[in-house]
Amino acid sequence: VRIYGAKDNKLREAQITDQEGRFGFLVDPGEYYIKAEKPGYIFPSAKEKLTLYGELITAYRGKTIKVEEKEKGIINVNLPLDPDASLIPQKRLVSANIFNSLLSFFEKASLYIFIPGFIFSTSAYVITPNLYNKVIFIIYLLLIGAMIITSLRSKRQHGLIRDAQTGEPLGSVIIRVFNEEYGQMVQERITDQKGRYLFLVPPGIYYLIAKKEGYRFFQSELLTIKAKGKSIKRDFKLEKIK
Template identity: 30%
Template sequence: MSGFGLNQCATDVDCGPTYNICSSMQCVIAQGIGADQCQKNEDCVFEISPESPPVLPLEIPPVIPPENSPVIPPTTPPALPPGNTGIINTSVKAIENITQTVNKQIQQTIQASAETAKVVTKNIQKAIETKQGSLITKTVSTVGAVAATAEVAIAIVFSPMEIFLFIFRLSGILLTSLGLKRRIKPWGVVYDSVTKQPLDPAYVVLNDPQGKVISSAITDIDGRYGFLEPSGTYQISVNKTNYVFPSQKLAGKINDELYNDLYFGENIDIEQGGETITKNIPMDPLRFDWNEFAKRDKKLMNFYSRADIALRRIFDLFFIVGFVVAIIAYFAAPYPYNLIILTVYLILLLLRTIGVKPKAYGRIFSSANGNPVSFAILRIVMPDSNVEVAHKVADKYGRYYCLVPKGKYFIKIEKKNDDGSYSLVYTSSVIDASKKGIIKNTFRI
């Protein structure tokens, strides 16, 4: 190939450092051979030395294009027509103006939002400083904190099994509380030790330790009785056809499935001030009693049903299982909530053992001086027929104990005069005893 263009040469001196060998009048690259070995372009500067051996030219075969191949002319970038440079400059300036306008609008919007936020913050602060706002804020924040704490506690502390046991233990506490409520009554019951059915009529006698009769009562259809006595020591004896007292089947027990605070003939000590005697008294059957069978068959009792026994057994089962689970949970994972649950169960166990006596009596006071009206007579009258169904005598402290059948009544109160006679001084409005079967109101006459 004949040399042409910038790389045309006659000798190697005409070639540059890159195309450093003149071959066939064309400068070509000679890869590092001998003295021409190089690491970079600067190493390829050709120098002629008279002592250097002659450099043989590198013969490179000429490149002959194929016949009929199209000749591609060299391309050059098109030139911009006159006047286009001004258009570009104008476009750039327009874009800069738009950008500046948008920036100004964004800054103005941000500034306006900041001013609005300041105003809203001041208004909120003023609202919070009011009593209503403070209350709402505290309530919302407290609820939020409790909810967040509960969420974290459940997520971190409680596993699914612990959540189940927690719910189970709470259910046990709830059912046990309901069981205690159903178990606690403001009266005593004489009942069959086998069937748990109340007995009537049973003759209940309250004696002093020497055997002197202090008071007596006949149980109603629900086996109920009660005495309100001053401080002292007492004993109870019970008589009922086809039954024997004291019970040998339940001897030594404090409670059974349905009743607590059982009585078997021991002394009863009343502390100073006096209180009601409402022991539950089981009696063992000697023979079949047609009266009790007919009463159960006709469902005449108001405060007893056979379902009570089943419910009580369910309550007791939940209490026992829940108590055991509470003990195991506390020793396995002594978290505060496990300690609280165990403490609640211990309190419930104590209440089940010793029992809780609700207020079972009412009082009569003088409206003039507030003193108790001693030995007043209360007459319980049916409002429809004006028939007296019972009467009670208050003690020296103005207290009375009054069990009645379910229904509505009004009370007539007679005050004891200095000469020993009585005069009617008060008539109450109608009193509804349809649910509890006991009257224990406080009267001021």
């Protein structure tokens, strides 16, 4: 955090915030302005309303600060920073693409293995109805029943991102969830090839940002999670940059 003289634009003092983000300047009477820098963040914040510990706060956005003669000259304003969504971790993106491709392959492979196995066990039981073939056949029936019940009862726990024009799922989208109260990034995910993502978060108020090359930046409305064990599963669409 740096403080400058408003008239001559000269640096008066620079500080590094402590672990709790605190800082403070003791200055002579005059006019000043402050700048804040942190890798991966943008100052000033573009958010209109900001809260701290659940209460609205007055945020400093770069305007001139006047310190009068009668004042003590202590400057300790609130400096909210916005995460810079343009910084795309390419290495993580490549790793995620490889992982998602392998995961998709094994999902499809398991289905191709299960179906022939069921056909073979059914044929074996019909041709040779001994105890062994009967047990294998019953196991397959139980597995099929469990899969059907699970698919009917389970609710979708993941969110889905699609192309706004085509409606097709978008893979390799970098999506981050932020705590609204503190403005801190809680988790980060990269959507799989089917455009899916999943955030398991404690109760609180959050918002999402999403970034993909060739698409417009997206920021969601505030999302309230009231119970433990709940997931953020908001579906939304990204618009292509024309």
